[in-house]
Amino acid sequence: TRGTGDQARAVATFADGTEVVGDVLIGADGHRSAVRRHLLGDHPAAHTGWATWHGVTALPVPLTSGHEVNAFGGPAGWVALHPVGEGLLFWAFETPWTDGELVPPGALGDEPEPGRTQSAAANLRARFAGFPHPVPELLEVIEDQDVGLFPHVMHRAPRRWGEGRVVLVGDAAHVVPPRVAQGVNQALEDAWVLSGLLRESGDPAALLKRYATVRKPKIRALWMVAKMADNDFGGKVLRTVAKVGRQASPRAQKRNFRYFSNYLSQKSKNMRELARDTA
Template sequence: MRVVIIGAGFGGMAAAIWLAEAGHEIELYEQAPRVRTSGNGVLLLPNGTGLLRELGVELDGLGARMDSVDGLFRDGSPALRVKLSKIADRHGAPVLVGSRGRVAERLAERLPEGALRLAMRCTGIEQTGDGPVTVSFADGTATTADLVIGADGQRSVVRTMLFGEDPAVYLGDATWHGITHLPGAFAEGHAVHSVFGDEGICVMHPVGGGDVYWAFELPFSDGDVLPPGAPGDTISLREPGSPVANLRARFGKWTAPGLPELLTAMRDEDVSVFPHIIHRELARWGEGRVTLVGDAAHVVPPRVGMGLSQALEDAWVLSRAVAGSGDLAGRLRAYERARIRRVRGMQKAARALGRKTVPMPPWLLRRVGRLLPATKFNEAQVRNSSNYLNNDLATVTG
């Protein structure tokens, strides 16, 4: 079968690898002139690391192992702890935080030879009857396929062609994030620090080699280019031109371990912004012999921490569905139903978390930390969103 994949992100590359291994002819189109290997940190939960192993990707050197998430208040006092090591042991795969570029490079190395076509922007998809699907490109060329997969991210052209203009909506927050070299004990450790306060949220992840991936979550309005600089969030309080100056003004009184040193070491060129957006939940992700994977189907804010793992889940289930019996369109709808059931809870959690930058006042967070079995709760979230960890393929491989 001839498969055309639009978008060489994580989901697109994973689908290309698995479908090529199954003997299909793969054409993977990417509108950028190269596979994106820049970017910041990514979290790999046990389903993500397990699926990378299934893809033949070597985990050594991919990122730093994370054994816990330590929830802290701005002064460093403890709020709650999630024991990631227990979750990893239960599923036989580690939790890693690494650089986006390193993951992309290793996936690209596994692509079938000659499959990747760069600087090719999709402009049209047409399918009629039982004939092949025609895919058109901006340079005037076209190709045909038995199966088309839209893996082209949160502003997916394929999604728009299937369902019309359906832009993701802003949730009112953004993540201002980056990777900074930070010598010292924290950068060499195996704990994520999630720090909470009235001013916002800061999350710090060691990623190996003395580098720390950090993220500050703050209010955001469409068009903002700088983070709010101080309590009040008015334009007059912003430091013009300097994201780091704004972050220092806002979080400069926080004393949680590693945070003062991070604010000192950060540079403006380290900082990028990721507005929190979410897609409308769809009843299906495709039509006929066209379907979606990854952010094209279900973009959620980075606070959920599942974007990469969920893209790999999509590609894994899709590749198994394609190998099943029955007509192809029916198998694609079975894939979509299997995954929609799993990601729906993740989307609902993202919407709930997106309502406020600080999800609850400190006294309540402290009480929740005492009463809620945080590790079990988080493990359940990971497991419930995963077909892979549950070996949940019964509905797609019949």
């Protein structure tokens, strides 16, 4: 931020020396955020020890023509299958991962032979053999070039999301692993809260601070769940709580999204107020 009071402006300086000046600077540049490093120092998101091996494949099964998401879990790892239209299926296999590995681990208990060329597709077939339909059909058609790698990373949402007229949003502020399926959702939540506040009159720096204050409780709740979900013991605890508390139904899960959502919380509040006013 350059200047003070009404004359304050956010300034972005690029590697070639050029500058862009604006009312605010919003760091929406991902978990490797340059804006975050400028604000908080070089503290990169840490690998969690898991990775997703993913891709999109044409698969002639009923799932690809519907609107349901299938997910399966077991000692080998996790599988998520999302229809994306036109007969295509997005698939994701989650396995333990060590930094530097370029192919997924093979069958449980198998140790790779030194010097042996590893096949990503063959290792997935070996590791997830025995998983229910339509996983076997999918594994039959996946080839090595179809398999992408996404290591899971996470960093604790910072106590300070900005400074002056500079603020962080999305993964730059609070990256979480894909297992909680909240990365895009939370970026949209940030955008919804922030855009609403910036439409108000007042000091932009104060509005950015309010944005962070509003969003922090939701992100803290999500971070605790994400931390538990990304390890075996914590995952078992969450599944047990969901089962005992009857929280596994789609309706219950939708209701529980309010714990992570300012939008749904506000919508629920508005509906309660409307019901009270019309009673």
